[in-house]
Amino acid sequence: MFAVIKTGGKQYKVAADDVITIEKLAVEAGQTVTFDEVLMVGNTIGAPTVAGAKVTGTVVEQTRGPKTISFHKRRRQNSKRKRGHRQELTVVKITEIATA
Secondary structure, eight states, rough: EEEEETTEEEEEEEETTTTEEEEOOOOOTTTTTOOEEEEEETTEEESSSSSTTTTEEEEEEEEOOOOOEEEEEEEOOOOOOOOEEEEEEEEEEEEEOOOO
16 A cells, blocks of 8 residues: 655655655654655545545654755856755655554
8 A cells, every 4th residue: 555645845655664765854763753644545535635544654864965056157247156055854764554
């Protein structure tokens, strides 16, 4: 069975024992996290969410994504800007998909 959850403004299709990388959650490694915004479970589609459905997972680690460079240059103005960014991420292992 699979489910579609919403977290961090994005949607993820998950199944039991999947490992997903999502935007940072304020949870320590090893703790359990519950996702209440379940948009779909199997063939049941929510309006907008499935009532009583929950997806639980265990936080594996807190990490950072690859560095992305943002470079802006204005031609003939002697103006340029270079900035780097690394997104904070959380790696979660899905343990259970529960329906009402």
